[in-house]
Amino acid sequence: MATDDLMSRALAALDEVDGPMSVEVIHRLVDVGAATDPMTITEVADLLDMSPHTLRYYERIGLVEVARDASGHRSYDAQAVRRLVFLTRMRLSGMAMRDLQHYMRLADEGDDTVPERLDLLLEHRDTIRRQLKELTLSLAATEYKIATYGGHTGPSSAGQA
Amino acid sequence: MATDDLMSRALAALDEVDGPMSVEVIHRLVDVGAATDPMTITEVADLLDMSPHTLRYYERIGLVEVARDASGHRSYDAQAVRRLVFLTRMRLSGMAMRDLQHYMRLADEGDDTVPERLDLLLEHRDTIRRQLKELTLSLAATEYKIATYGGHTGPSSAGQA
DNA sequence: GCTTGCGTTCGAGTGCGCTCGAACTCCTAG
DNA sequence: CTAGGAGTTCGAGCGCACTCGAACGCAAGC
Numbered sequence: 554m555a556t557d558d559l560m561s562r563a564l565a566a567l568d569e570v571d572g573p574m575s576v577e578v579i580h581r582l583v584d585v586g587a588a589t590d591p592m593t594i595t596e597v598a599d600l601l602d603m604s605p606h607t608l609r610y611y612e613r614i615g616l617v618e619v620a621r622d623a624s625g626h627r628s629y630d631a632q633a634v635r636r637l638v639f640l641t642r643m644r645l646s647g648m649a650m651r652d653l654q655h656y657m658r659l660a661d662e663g664d665d666t667v668p669e670r671l672d673l674l675l676e677h678r679d680t681i682r683r684q685l686k687e688l689t690l691s692l693a694a695t696e697y698k699i700a701t702y703g704g705h706t707g708p709s710s711a712g713q714a
Numbered sequence: 715m716a717t718d719d720l721m722s723r724a725l726a727a728l729d730e731v732d733g734p735m736s737v738e739v740i741h742r743l744v745d746v747g748a749a750t751d752p753m754t755i756t757e758v759a760d761l762l763d764m765s766p767h768t769l770r771y772y773e774r775i776g777l778v779e780v781a782r783d784a785s786g787h788r789s790y791d792a793q794a795v796r797r798l799v800f801l802t803r804m805r806l807s808g809m810a811m812r813d814l815q816h817y818m819r820l821a822d823e824g825d826d827t828v829p830e831r832l833d834l835l836l837e838h839r840d841t842i843r844r845q846l847k848e849l850t851l852s853l854a855a856t857e858y859k860i861a862t863y864g865g866h867t868g869p870s871s872a873g874q875a
Numbered sequence: 876g877c878t879t880g881c882g883t884t885c886g887a888g889t890g891c892g893c894t895c896g897a898a899c900t901c902c903t904a905g
Numbered sequence: 906c907t908a909g910g911a912g913t914t915c916g917a918g919c920g921c922a923c924t925c926g927a928a929c930g931c932a933a934g935c
């Protein structure tokens with residue numbers, strides 16, 4: 554009984570956490586494509602909220618190829634950036650580095666591997682859905698516990714009327 | 715444009731992944747309480763889908779106290795099991811071991827620490843919500859990619875009419 | 876011309892959360 | 906009486922995904 558209530562509230566809460574961000578981020582994902590100038594490593598790092606160290610690491614293990622400028626510095630073109638955006642999205646949803654390496658190896662092999670890549674994506678989609686399920690349960694459990702401790706169950710723990 | 719569509723479908727998908735499971739799991743969370751006999755380590759391990767090794771590890775680092783039977787074997791009473799269920803829920807939602815140790819230390823100190831525990835839970839709730847947000851974006855991104863590869867975007871990749 | 880700062884390569888180190896193996900004990904069934 | 910299986914403790918090892926430090930290069934500004 555009470556669990557249904559908790560679940561509904563849990564799901565409803567999805568819309569309330571920093572709203573405008575989502576649109577920005579998903580557009581980042583699609584838009585970066587067209588006509589961007591090559592970026593430096595720190596620019597990309599800032600864009601993706603990761604460290605230059607990590608970007609070099611990703612390159613080292615073969616996830617992206619990155620061109621160099623005249624003085625040997627990395628120069629990230631639109632394609633590299635797009636790939637990195639995709640990589641971070643996949644990482645954030647828990648895809649293992651090993652799987653990303655596999656996927657990118659396939660991507661580098663050309664269109665023949667599209668079916669296999671599709672399989673990987675479909676599998677990963679299911680994984681994400683399972684995670685969403687688990688997380689939603691955990692949210693419900695957490696809110697349940699909060700309720701037993703007498704906490705208010707508003708949209709956020711901070712800055713609240 | 716298309717992103718709205720993707721987002722809706724992503725959210726709608728939440729209800730479709732192994733439906734009955736959710737109820738069972740959340741009831742596990744609440745129900746196990748009342749009148750259960752003490753359990754052996756393998757029984758608990760099976761219940762929580764983890765290894766005996768891990769259960770001993772959790773005890774070692776102070777997350778649970780577990781009684782012993784006459785022959786020195788662990789005997790998990792209802793309280794211990796309830797705590798472990800909670801622990802696994804929190805772990806599954808990404809709470810760090812360190813934070814769980816902190817939380818459980820507080821829990822062991824008695825009711826005076828309820829406010830602090832409440833704070834931790836509220837903070838964790840926000841973390842879960844952020845994760846849900848990220849995951850939902852990743853799901854949308856994945857489905858977008860699947861669509862560009864010409865994949866059908868049904869509820870699951872397997873066994874479908 | 877020298878400092879400052881951003882970049883480079885390379886290999887090694889870190890933190891997390893388990894995971895395992897060895898050596899041992901205890902109980903039960905045959 | 907013995908063999909098997911489930912449990913115990915202890916410390917060490919592992920896989921993952923970074924993360925860092927050292928030593929160096931280049932180019933601009935004072």
